[in-house]
Amino acid sequence: MTKTDTDHAPEPAPEPARARKTILQTLEIDLRLLGMVAAFAVLCVVFDIVTGGRFLTPRNIFNLTIQTVSVAIMATGMVFVIVTRNIDLSVGALLATCSAVMAMTQTQLLPNALGLGLGHPLIPWLTIALGLLTGALIGAFHGWLVGYMAIPAFIVTLGGLLVWRNVGWYLTSGKTIGPLDPTFLKFGGINGTLGATASWIVGGLALAAALWGLYGARRNKMRHGFAVKPLWAEAVLASIIAVAILGFVAILNAYDVPVRRVQRLFEARGAVMPEGFTMAYGIPVSVLLLVFVAAGMTILARRTALGRYIFATGGNPDAAELSGINTRLLTVKVFALMGALCAISAVVASARLSNHSNDIGTLDELRVIAAAVIGGTALAGGAGTIHGAILGALIMQSLQSGMAMVGVDAPLQNIVVGAVLVLAVLVDIVYRRRTGDAR
Known part of the structure; x- marks a missing residue:
């Protein structure tokens, strides 16, 4: 029995396995930026410990x-x-x-x-x-x-x-x-500060603008046929941005104006400051x-x-x-x-x-x-x-x-x-x- 050419045809090479992306690669986070954030965090923690909180x-x-x-x-x-x-x-x-x-x-x-x-x-x-x-x-x-x-x-x-x-x-x-x-x-x-209420409003607007920017970037990539991040990665980035913006506003709102200064503000308006009244600085202008x-x-x-x-x-x-x-x-x-x-x-x-x-x-x-x-x-x-x-x-x-x-x-x-x-x-x-x- 004669062997045909197909008997000697080489077997197709197996498809190369797709390289698995790390979480950072999937999120498309700049390693240099991540290193700077990490350095800043370490710096803050060290100084907080040394200064007793x-x-x-x-x-x-x-x-x-x-x-x-x-x-x-x-x-x-x-x-x-x-x-x-x-x-x-x-x-x-x-x-x-x-x-x-x-x-x-x-x-x-x-x-x-x-x-x-x-x-x-x-x-x-x-x-x-x-x-x-x-x-x-x-x-x-x-x-x-x-x-x-x-x-x-x-x-x-x-x-x-x-x-x-x-x-x-x-x-x-x-x-x-x-x-x-x-x-x-x-x-x-x-x-010159915005106060607590205006600071939360500004923080909300900033968060909305940031989320709209993420959505716009994803939409543009899809429109031009580029690969986009999975939805879970977009959700993680959105969560990080939300925590950063709203957390920053919350920290600034936690700093209260000294009581005596608030009293002078009420006195300038011819009013008496209510008992237990507090006023937050909020975001500086x-x-x-x-x-x-x-x-x-x-x-x-x-x-x-x-x-x-x-x-x-x-x-x-x-x-x-x-x-x-x-x-x-x-x-x-x-x-x-x-x-x-x-x-x-x-x-x-x-x-x-x-x-x-x-x-x-x-x-x-x-x-x-x-x-x-x-x-x-x-x-x-x-x-x-x-x-x-x-x-x-x-x-x-x-x-x-x-x-x-x-x-x-x-x-x-x-x-x-x-x-x-x-x-x-x-x-x-x-x-x-x-x-x-x-x-």
Whole structure:
């Protein structure tokens, strides 16, 4: 009997088994972000143990949030600066100049020129507008020197650090300027909060927006034929987001306004405070401002042509220029945006202090750059996230606040911050080598 060709046909190879995804891969959680959250949690637990349970109290968490805002706002802009392969060493000095301009505007310029005294409804908004214009113009000037005159950003902003710190000093003749407008002070945190009810409303709206974002992202993936996460993974992510947002609101609402201050509020209205009445601070206005800035910067980075140009230029400047992107004008825009964010931070910082002082913003350039780098922004350019920079700012402020509560001297605090910055860069380099990212 003769064998046919089919007798010698090789058996079909078995189909390769599908690689099982881990839970983290299924949830599509960034390992770098997860590591930062874990580091922050460990930091908080350690400081809480060392301080005898004082670090994780509602009062300290409230103070930690309002202390973080100023640096976090500037860190969102520093992401764009570093992504385009530049650096800005002048942010602390620029904050001081903007703060000086706004302090002089509301205490001398507007009262003398227009006859508007503190408390007039136009005072804070005209002041902030002039501060934003000042910051944006100075930032644009830095960007012009870098982009069009080809002076390295390190040199331009190092010179700016020296120039603008002392311009601020001359504007105020070295004096502390205050008191500032009551409405202006609401942006500082302690003098401007939403209260318990409004905080729950804002928290609910934030949660609804976050859930709508998850739903929209899933719908877009399905529309374009991309793979989507299983429903249980979406539910887990939604639960984590809900716990984070509502838990944060609950903690801030647990911090009550001192009884004597509440009594003064009732007395100012000609009323008597009821027995056992309490009032919660809730979400500070400055934190709400940070949320709006973060949302705007994230949309700018992910949904606009400018954001795509910024990351394309950081990834490969030559290719970006050959593709038609005006990289010099782009540099001006990025530094102008950085200057405007410095002005917003100046509003928050001076309002928190209730006055302008000449040492305001000192060493903020270190904190802002460290926050961006710890948050995953590559110093080689082309990569970085807004939420990572904000988390980096929170980690930096937690580290400093915890050391202050323990009793660590200020010089040693700066030593630790500097060491953490170097360590963050080292970790970033090792991580990118292992993941095959050349940046």
